[in-house]
Amino acid sequence: MRKLRKAYIGLIMAFLYAPIALLILYSFNASKSRAQWGGFTLRWYRELFADEAIMAALGTTLSVGLLSALIATVLGTAGAIALFQMKRRPRGIMMAVIKLPMLNSEVVTGVSLMLLYAMVHIQLGYATLLLSHVAFCVPYVVLSVMPKLRQLDPNIAEAAQDLGATPLQGFLRVILPDILPGVFSGFIMALTMSIDDFVVSFFTTGSGVSNLSITVYTMAKRGISPKINALSTLIFACVFVLLVGINLQDLRKDSKRVEKVRIPY
């Protein structure tokens, strides 16, 4: 039975990783068609880095990701603190509103933001892309900071104010250090959501600005290109190093508890 269970996990792993493994393998294939193996080459990697459209898209993805995650973290943290201070009833309503974008499908979020920009006649482009990413990232930050605020001892903040700290000092020296893990995981979550997003970006960008997802979508619709294989390989390598790096310490300690794995979802 035990072997059977292990074999099952093995099968699922194979299902998850086989496509990625093939993608990596064929990114080194000299022959352009996947019909045969034409020997080892780095040609597709060279072509990838020479492809201005892909490189520009990569730049957009990274800059929108970092900027929107940063803005969303500031806004979301401030929002969480503001919500935390509200009375129960209005806070409940606000929380429900904040959760709306998470409940709604991405298509609806994308379409709704696009209509908003159309109403105020903002031309779709980098600015609207960034604004939209901030919009769908903020809820995740709020929800990851909120629990940390609940754990705070209210007396400490009051003590800080009694001892003459300004509200800003009190926040920076007393509250922020305590909620920092929540703020940080909110930031990572926002960054991940932004980098991975396609649907909302698709509806809210324009005038030639496209991120990686949109570029891959356009290329994939046209047909297969070995350059995308190379791109996938590089991205997979980055993700692998990053995630293993983050979790390595915890894994060494080998905890059976899932809470120890940091999965910024």
Place this chain on the structure above:
Amino acid sequence: MKKKNRALLVPFVLWAAIFIVLPLLMIVYYGVTVEVTPPYEEIVQADGSVAFALEDGAVTAERPQKETVFSLSNFRRMLEPTYLKLLGRSLKIAAITTGICLLLGYPVAMILSGRDFKRPALWLMLIILPMWMNFLLRTYAWMSILENSGILNSWIAALREAVPALDAWLTDRGVGRKIIFLYNENAVILGMVYNYLSFMIMPIYTVIVKIDRSLLEAAADLGASPTQSFLRVTLPYSLPGVLEGVTMVFVPAVTTFVISQLMGGGKVPLIGDVIQNQFGKANDWHFGATLSLLVMVVVLAFMGALQRIDREEEPQKEVRIL
């Protein structure tokens, strides 16, 4: 903290109003309106200038512009069989996907929460890792394997060359040189299962791992078979995780247009495709908004139904195990 800090509250509420509430109201607004040009006739007046006569007899020098008027005609259009069929297919494919994800994912969550693996955290991380690669790239990976001149077909061709008997056998059965794997419902479902499987595994695992082991031991002590203790302990306790997983798979599956376009090649249009098309080629934002409203209602109704199940089936404080 006790001191109310309006300096933070006001901008945040304002932000939420502009970027969450207002956009949704825009969908409603677009959904219940249409753009029409009032019917008119061009008339050339005595001095040679052109004027426009409206139906009510008024004559203006300016060409009548399109105007936005309240209308429920898009709701009527939405209920046409074409669109209802598309919605039906979307629901069907999403349901199948969710079912497959549940069947594949539940055992994974259960096995990993057991004692077979020394490092369940590591395995869990490995299951999530592919999800960190861009969603489009993951779908693209399957495309490059399954397309007509893709990896799988080239392997099959090589195998046929190597084994003539197999080639003859396949030819007898009318299997062509290139097997078409993509561009059908199954390909779309495969793409969805691959992309959403870990959304099912994660929440179920989080719940199962927290089940008190002593409950299972007690069940065994009291003579429950493994099947019985699964049905009476593990399953009811894991239900919240299952419902969460079902939501996380079903909602994106119902509304996607990416997977249906890439894996289905436009041959398996879903409701998401139609919405996207209204904002693209068809350029009918009003109808697109109406369809978005439909999708919103369907998704919210679905989640409401799940929540009811959750509340009704919640295990009581005192569990009757046997």
